[in-house]
Amino acid sequence: MTDGTAFPPGPGPAPHPGPAPHPEAVPHPEAVPARQDHDDLVREFFDAATEADEEAAVALVHRALEAGLPPERVLLDVIAPAQARVGEEWAAARLSVAREHAASAVSDRAIAALSVHPAARAAPRRGRVTMACVDGEWHALPARLVAETLRLRGWRVDFLGAHVPPQHLVQYLHATGPDAVALSCSIPTRLPAAHAAITACRAVGVPVLAGGPGFGADGRYARLLGADAWAASATDAADRLERDWPPPVRPADGKAWHLAGREYGRVAGARSRLVAEALEALREELPETRSYTSRQWESTAEDLAHIVDFLAASLYVDDERLFTDFVAWTAAVLSARGVPTASLAAGLRLLEGLLRGLPRARRTVGAGLAAVGGSG
Structure with missing residues (x-):
């Protein structure tokens, strides 16, 4: 997002200025x-x-x-x-x-x-937009910034907040008949849920404007999952709705054959087992972990669960970069907390060994190892 709002947030260069405000809203320059x-x-x-x-x-x-x-x-x-x-x-x-x-x-x-x-x-003078976060997405503040920006631009905005299951979203669309759904996803692990929401909205005839870093820095996953448009920022979202909405109907993406494929399903379905087995193997691989406190083990389990979740999402959209970017970010965060990269690499190697019969998954974890200086 160029304005740092993070449809969800993140730092960035100076924002697009957006359309000129109405004359009565223009303050005196000195003010x-x-x-x-x-x-x-x-x-x-x-x-x-x-x-x-x-x-x-x-x-x-x-x-x-x-x-x-x-x-x-x-x-x-x-x-x-x-x-x-x-x-x-x-x-x-x-x-x-x-x-x-x-x-x-x-x-x-x-x-x-x-x-x-x-x-x-700002009195509504345009159409009606439903703003929602995808199922399992709890980062509602970025979406709230977008919703408020749209309201200031003259849209009537129904802000549904965090964690909106597709069936509830569709029920709301049937009841209110908006001109668009603005869908926020800040974490790529929620991409399968975003896909379900986009598919459900399009099935009832409401076009979807997607936004947030979960869809990729350039919106590549939004397009892959069938969104009608993608916005890089709150101002970009408002400009798109004002300039070229509704968009032309998009045909289904023939390149999306791999979505929810076999390896994704096996990794996602084995999440709990993979985390438990990796934790047990970690005790054997790194003797120093045997003195971990219960809180340290909880944190390690959380980290491993995130790694498995990002691996599954990477398989879902068939893009290793999603996983390697996350692994590199995790290494930086752990380093800031005094945790050596070797610990992360050890966890990745152990996970790779548990993915027997899943060549794409093993290749993706190997790419993650290479990203943190381990061996693939």
Whole structure:
């Protein structure tokens, strides 16, 4: 996402400016904070969020709006990059999980405060959009930023939040008849669920605009799974809906023959067994693990489960890069926490040995080993 909102979030270059606001919404030039002031606001908002100071965060939002900063810019130039920095600080082990959660909650409350501020009132003048996260996707804040951006652009937005099963989404579409579904997926392990949601929406005649890093940096998995369009950011999503919606009907992708293939099904179905057997083998392979505390073993089991989940998703879309990118990211996160890469490589080698009769899966794990300096 170019604006850091992360349809879901992530840092990035300067945002697309979007269409010009209505004349009555244009503040006096002297009232609009300068770019440097934006950076100061980001730092101040980040400090408030990481200190769980909701009052200070909301006051900053009000102050920026009353100084003339357009609501969309407060969302995408202040709240979104501050929240992206929260994620970066967690990955670098400078923020705990609890503080990251508290900061996200403050950001969510700040968005809510912005949405009811007089400066952010926007009467619907376009169509209706249903915004939802795919089944199993709990990162709702990026989708909330997109939903609020669309509302500011004049759309009526029904925000369904995190973790929306396809059958519930379709029931809602039948009841409301929106012009589009904006579907958010931030983690590639939810791609099979995203595929189910996209298929269900298209079956009832509602086109899907997909977004979020789960669909790949360039949206390649969105296209593969049948989405009608993909947006790189909140501003891109709004621009697409304004410019060229509804899109032409897309035919089924003939290249998607491998989706939910045999190896994907076997790996996904054996997830619990693979994790348990890998843990047991790890005790034998690395004697130092025998002194692990119960919490350390829980963390190791979680890491192995994530590795298996990303392997399954990689097999689902037939793209080794999905797995190798995750493994490289995991190595960086573990290194920031003082865990040597050798431990990750050992886990990958053990998993590779458990994948007998699954040549694609073994080849993918081998590529992951190569990505962290192990042997494939």
